[in-house]
Amino acid sequence: MAQVPPIFPSGDPEARAALRALLHRAADAVADYLGGLGDRPIFPAQPQAPAGELLPEHGEPLEHVFGAAAHWAVENSVHVGHPGYAGHMDSGVAVAGVLADFLAGALNQNLLAFELAPGATLLEKGLIQAFARLAGLPEGAGGLFTTGGTTANLTALLLARDAASRDGSRVGLSAERPLGVLCSRDAHYSIHKAAAVLGLGSERVLAVPVAPPERRLDPGALEGVYRGAVERGIRPVALVATAGTTSCGAIDPIGACADFCEEHGLWLHVDAALSGPLLFHPQERARLAGIQRADSIALDPHKWLYASKCAGILLVRNGRDLVPARYEAPYLDRFTSHGEALPVSQGRRSLEGSRRFDALKVWMILRHLGRRGVAALLEDRLRMTRWFHQALSEHPFFFPCHIPDSNVQAFAPRERAEEGRVAAAHRALETGGRLWSSYTRLDGRPCHRVVLLNPSGTEQHLRGILEGLEAGHRHGGPIPALLQSSPPADPARPQPGWCSIPRPHDPPPQHDRP
Ligand SMILES: Cc1ncc(COP(=O)(O)O)c(C=O)c1O
Known part of the structure; x- marks a missing residue:
């Protein structure tokens, strides 16, 4: 009869000490990860599924399993807590939350x-x-x-x-x-x-x-x-x-x-x-x-x-x-x-x-934060969004598509011909590894977008995003497959005009839809 493996810790002092050592190791790994977030590329160059048999016949010691899993997971994750990450409504996690998850688990x-x-x-x-x-x-x-x-x-x-x-x-x-x-x-x-x-x-x-x-x-x-x-x-x-x-x-x-x-x-x-x-x-x-x-x-x-x-x-x-x-x-x-x-x-x-x-x-x-701490975090990101909006308003290549009510800002190239290169420019920025915005469509037309959540993201990161995207527009080519995968705008939906703020070279409204 096969021996039942020890999946739960026992009260035995030796087993307790082993568990403690393992958890300390896990804590070190998490602390190193969180402390070094800014040092690694935001996106894995080529995400891989873990190597080896996923349903192995025999088990391995937990130290090995943790080591392999931690290595694989970190190397193949998108680092949403990176200060240059300003893509979606995801961000680094509050440390209090990491501790709570550990305890809740x-x-x-x-x-x-x-x-x-x-x-x-x-x-x-x-x-x-x-x-x-x-x-x-x-x-x-x-x-x-x-x-x-x-x-x-x-x-x-x-x-x-x-x-x-x-x-x-x-x-x-x-x-x-x-x-x-x-x-x-x-x-x-x-x-x-x-x-x-x-x-x-x-x-x-x-x-x-x-x-x-x-x-x-x-x-x-x-x-x-x-x-x-x-x-x-x-x-x-x-x-x-x-x-x-x-x-x-x-x-x-x-x-x-x-x-x-x-x-x-x-x-x-x-x-x-x-x-x-x-x-x-x-x-x-x-x-x-x-x-x-x-x-x-x-x-x-x-x-x-x-x-x-x-x-x-x-x-x-x-x-x-x-x-x-x-x-x-x-x-x-x-x-x-x-x-x-x-x-x-x-x-x-x-x-x-x-x-x-x-x-x-x-x-x-x-x-941990108190209401005041939460308010300060929100205020900081609202201020950063207002700064970015202003920077876009004065930017020679991009313009803001709307006035931001919160911490999201969509923006587009002033030249309409550049819209076809939004996805390619995004790809070019992502390849650089240090900065990440997202892109979307407003009323069916492509535009870039940032969501400003990470408190470590600075004006310099946002300037870098604009520079990187502009370079991508100017030097990167369109990626037809990506653009073609966009569903066409729904003709039944009202089209009130794509952008709230007219850009200098905006065509007359009848050209507003392709
Ligand atoms: C306005 C809004 N509502 C709902 C959701 C869905 O939230 P969840 O992904 O947590 O299910 C999102 C997600 O981005 C959202 O932006």
Whole structure:
């Protein structure tokens, strides 16, 4: 009979000492990695899967496994904490979050049930109440942690759908008039995914035009889109206001959206995945005015609160709304030995089943930074974004595509002919290894984009990005395969003009679409 390998540490002093030595080694490796982030290229030149048999017959000593795994993982990762990385809504992770993940991994709590995670459940509930108060939601608000913005948005739209339909989760939607969701044309695609999953259909996501110069949802266009939908037999049930759009960081006018929802009896969901942390800033929180009127709010601490993935939050105005479906799960309800009911398990409220103790890292990060620390971090990145916007406004080659509401800035070459080289210029910058921005399309047209999260990123890095991209435009060739893979602009969608700020050589509006 094969010997059972020792996968858990034992109380034996020798085994404890060995475990301690291994964990010290792991701590050294992580400290070296985090301390040397700026010294390595941001992207692996040629990412490789690990060598060797992935399902080996025989095991190896853990020291070897750790050494090999650490080496492979570091060499084949993108280093989002590098000071030159300004690409997506990902960044270096707060050290408090690294420590929390380490601890949470060892504790292995399951937020499914109170009895599997008593303290974790109480902490999660406490943080939910604290975030709800921060957002100005009334007494009775509730919520839960999710794996991210996508699940928070999905759960919110499920609640919206069921509030409007005759209990669609229980009886299905077959007898319903088609239901729809309004959101800005720049809303995140997780709204479309949610509509698909919820049986509304992604085509029932009704795009509201955005207005220059920030590319916020245009409240003046809401009524027209709403009426157009009703005339086509669709019943809109919710409006999603985005607080920090993915492409431009625009913050939709939440107050005007709340007025519209009140008038038409719609559920107001605020997707504040990116810019929700502005609530911590005594002045900048005014950008989110009206958020206290939302029926639900999505937050994503693994973005601008520097938590490691995953950590999302859903807040719900009325905590009692938060029961995603009726089901039998008596094994989740327990009583103490004295017969008192235990606090309701968060698994009763969650679309997900087993869940990690993600609240721990959010709590530790907030405790480490304090509200003031968070506000200072946000302010620093907002200042850097304003600086970059100004630099672009004066730049001979590039110009800013919008005025930034938060920490995202899209920009494009002034010469329209250069648009075809956006992907190639990006590739050239990436090859340099020290700087990284991303690229996207606005109204179907290619442009560059930075998301300014890493506090170590400086003006010098941003100047370098502009220099590198300009050189890429001037000397790199187009990459036709990449450009061809872009889906064509949807002709049914309104095209309000690509850029909010006219550039010097802009062609007349009729040329605005290819
Ligand atoms: C505005 C917005 N909402 C939702 C999401 C989805 O968040 P997650 O990736 O955490 O699911 C994103 C992701 O970038 C986003 O930008």
